[in-house]
Amino acid sequence: MIVEALALEDRAPDEIAPDAPLFGAGLGLDSIDALEIGLALHRRFGIVLSGEGEEVRRHFASVRSLARFVAARATGGSDPS
Secondary structure, three states: HHHHHOOOOOOOHHOOOOOOOOOOOOOEHHHHHHHHHHHHHHHHHOOOOOOHHHHHHHHEEEHHHHHHHHHHHOOOOOOOO
C-alpha cells in the first residue's frame, strides 16, 4: 500500500525492511508522504488519524508498527502499544 500510495516506482514492496524507519535515514519519507499514507489508510481501511502527536509518530515509525496499528484497528481494537 505504501509503494502504491506514494507512487514509489523505484521500490518494490519486498525491498522495504519491516523494521526500517519510514522517515529520515530509513525509507526517507517526509510529512507530505505521511499525509498520503494517512489518506490511503482512510480509503482502504476507514482509519482516521488525528493530529501529529507522539502516538501517530509511533505508529508511523516503521512498516511493522504501521501494520500492527492497522491490524488492531481492523479487529476493533485500539492502540496496540
